[in-house]
Amino acid sequence: MKTVLITGANRSIGLETAKQLSEKGLFVYLGSRNLENGEQVVKELTEKGFQNIKAVEIDVTNPDSISAAKSSIENEQGKLDILINNAGILGVIPQTTTETPVKDIQDVFDTNFFGVIRVTQAFLDLLKKSDSPRISNITSGLGSLTLHSDPNWKYYHVKNAAYGPSKSALNAYTIALAYELREMPFKVNVIDPGYTATDFNAHSGPGSVESAASFIIKHTLTDDSAPSGQYYSNDIEDETGISPW
Template identity: 75%
Template sequence: MDSVLITGANRSIGLETAKQLSQKGLFVYLGSRDLQKGEEVVNKLTQEGFNNIKAIQIDVTNADSVLRAKEIIEKEQGKLDILINNAGVLGDVPQDSSTTSVERIQQTFDTNFFGVIRVTQTFLELLKKSKNPRISNITSGLGSLTLHSDPSWKYYSVKAVSYVSSKTALNAFTVTLAHELKDLNVKVNSIDPGYTATDFNHHSGPGSVESAASFIIKHTLTDENGPTGKFFSNDIEEESEESPW
């Protein structure tokens, strides 16, 4: 049974992704910064018939927490097949470029950018032991500089410096990591689940968590010929679903 770690998975899109992957027969490590909250979610899922999901404590901003999670999965599985870097924060709002403090921007980057790097680098050893390792970095359409430069884009006016910059940086990490691992079978992609109704945005998004999770899984469970170093978005209407950087 292949295993997957999803960070920030005790609610919203992460939780729904865990449920759908479990139904597909994967063993899911449901990452939660607060282990008690994660275990409460898993206990409820067990009552609903999910038997292959386990809560694991992981705070992506804390190196010791990430290492402990890696040691647990290594002991139980010996490898990791899929890493979904889902944990993310919006940051305080408003986020004007001229007034938002460096400290506030750093706080957002700690989770959305540095946290992803920390988790990925820690788990890469286990991922390389998998036959078909996959790394999916959950990003946002707001991370696209091309779209942010297009006044006709429907989200053109959303210029939140902390969040936007952190997701653009995350996309850059995807590109560089995918290039570094291109001669291996590791597929690394940025995946934007689209503007989804979640606690994250006070349920203002038009998309459902079911659709968002399905989109993430579609671009994660790819075959050996699948793409790497790409940016896919659930808000892109083209058949390729590929977003400009």
């Protein structure tokens, strides 16, 4: 049975991804900053018939929390097949480039960018024990510099000082990570689940969590011939789903 860790999985897209992967027969570690919250979610899922889901406490901004989660999974499984870096924050709104305090921008980057690096580096040795390791970094269309430079893009005017740039940085890190792991069986990609109705955006997005999770899984449970170092978006309206960087 393949194992997967999803950070920030106690609600919204992360939770739906956990549910769908459980239904596909994977053992899911449902990452939550607060263990009690995560265990309550797992209890509710178990009562609904979901199997092989376990809550694990992991705060991506806290190295000790990450280390403890890694030790727990290593003791129970010995390896990790899939890492989905889903945890993210929007930050204080509005985020003007001229007035947003640097501390507010740093807080967003600490979760959305540095948090991914912390978790990835911590779990890399467990992923290397898998026959087909996968790392999916959950990004946003707002991280695309190409789209942000196109006045005809439908979200052209949605610009900010912290959230979008944190995802652009994440995209850049993913390219470098995929390159560094290119001689191993890793598939490392960034996946934009699309503008989805969640608590994150006060349910303003047009997409559903079911569609978002399905898209993440489609580009995570890939075969050996699949690309690595790619940028997929659920908002791109063609069969490839490939987004410009």
